[in-house]
Amino acid sequence: MGRLFQKFVFVDEPGEGGTSSRYRRMWRNTVFAVAAVCIIPLLLITTINYYLYQQSFQKEITQPIQRITAITKRSLESFLEERIAAAKYVASRERPEDLFDSEKLAGIFSRMRQSFGGIVDIGVLDSEGIMQTYVGPYDLYGKNYQDQDWFTKSLVRDVYVSDVFLGHRKIPHFIIAIKRDGAKGKPLIFRATVDIEGMVRQIQVVGLKRYSDAVLINRDGLLQTPSRLCGQDLVPFSGEVPPYSEGPELFEDVKIKDSTFFMGSAYIENSPFIFIILVNKKSLMAGWLAYQGEMLSILIASVLAILLLIMRITNRWVMRIREADLRREATLHNVEHTNRMASIGRLAAGVAHEINNPLAIINEKAGLINDILEYSGDSPQREKLLKQTDTIIRSVNRCSDITHRLLGFARHMDVKHEPVGLDALIRDVLGFLEKEASYRDIQVEMKVTESLHTIHSDKGQLQQLFLNLINNAFDAMKKGGHLLIIIENATPNSVSITIRDDGSGIPKEDIEKIFEPFFTTKKTKGTGLGLSITYGIVQKLHGTISVESELGVGTSFIVTLPVNRP
């Protein structure tokens, strides 16, 4: 889990402190910037797309509603028009006395019923509102309609279509009333009653689905036909009465009884009716909601995928940058170290060279004194003087030893390349030290891996390298010590040589300094150049050297050398 997390999120290396948090910041800023560049346009496009699609989806839904509203308006209008035209025709073409003749009116009624459905009865009223002639299923002859609203209104209009009402018969119907002049200039009213069933059938051709409703209301908002949502006819419509408009209208977001509807409305001409169609928005938009859900999941998945990808890639890049930085730092450190060594070396060489000449003179002068003493026979102070000159010559030799080492440290040598068998070479080196080993009872053990690589390197330099290391190991060990040399193939292209002594070990605080020139723990014996020369040789031969040490347990130097020069 932790490793998976670290694949995506940059985590500081423990102990790297300040510099590492810089990489963490780099990772965070890059992730933010790239994520912003990638995700903001995606969100924008998705939002725009969302609104465009919503609009087109809504249009697709609302267009049929508008169409149905328009068609229904037309068919209702023509339904009414036909009946009004028929009523007008009858009222205007027949003579008044014929209209008052029940038999003739029955003939007209029969013809009208044949041609137009929905006409329940017809009758003729005089100006006092008394039903003078009536043909139909009810007994309405002689009934007085003077107080009825429709009668009052029909006296002032040539053609009048009433609201739906129950009337004497207690069945919902409406009236088409035509005014014409009767005898003695008094108006008479030709009345046709229309059953609303015909109208209901007209509006139900709409093919209503479960989630919709279609009704007629009058201008006061009373239901004229039964409603699925609002109840039976002649109760108030639950929604608001739409404002007047000649053509069909569409209203979105109409709230009726806690649901939201698309509402199509149309005022039916020459009548008090308004056609209303209601379609439940939620059911219609179910497809849209599903699409919305899908789109949201795709969007979230894409954003997540983009984020993870950015995090992973950025993580890898920042890790690479950190690695490169570390490598560069190490290289700089090395270069610095090499430069320091080189400048110390140059200084040392200069000093050594300058000292060599006076040393040579001291040497010769002491030698001359020796010679004189030797050849001049007995002198009272001869022995004493010879002792002094011997000391001088020994000291000169010590000095020259130091100067030659210094010069050896400083000199630049071209590295030769020849096949070298490391086991044989180290055995040769051990040969130099055989006497010392036997004298100090030091046991030397050598472990060589089978089929050891032959490396291509500089024999002379390698000899010096191992001589220095083995010498150091000898110096660190007491009498009866044990030296282990392991030679093995480290990789297909490198060989590693471990030189492990069971000597005094190196204190932790000194380990970092041991390769520096003039650093020594041998007090009087060492020049402090052995290991820095060793280090220089290893560098020249493109190898590596490391040291592991524990106080009182011993020290291991591990040298790795390439099989071929890189």
Next chain:
Amino acid sequence: MEEDLKVLIVDDEDDLVSTLVERLEIRGVDATGVCSGTQAIQLVENNGFDVVVLDVKLKGEDGVEIMKQIKEIQPELPVILLTGHLSPEASEEGFKAGAIDYLLKPINLNDLMTKMREAIAVFKKK
């Protein structure tokens, strides 16, 4: 005693040259010492030296260059180079220019004697 040896010592250190000459003379060597390459070249022409011991680093002069000039005059004369240290570049150049051997400073006189005798022996064989 080495009466048969006639040696020219060339080094810019006056003290070193004189002491060395004296010590060689004690050993019966006919040694002449000079402090510059020019002097050495002049002497080489007229004196039949058996061997020249020449410092590689002379003040204002290049020892190897001096040796080349000596070799032009007396190709048969063996030259042993004296060096402050074993610098392979210098010694390689020296060997290429005809030096027969080299010796590190400070000088071990016994080594010098041996090398001189060897050098003469090699040249005599030729």
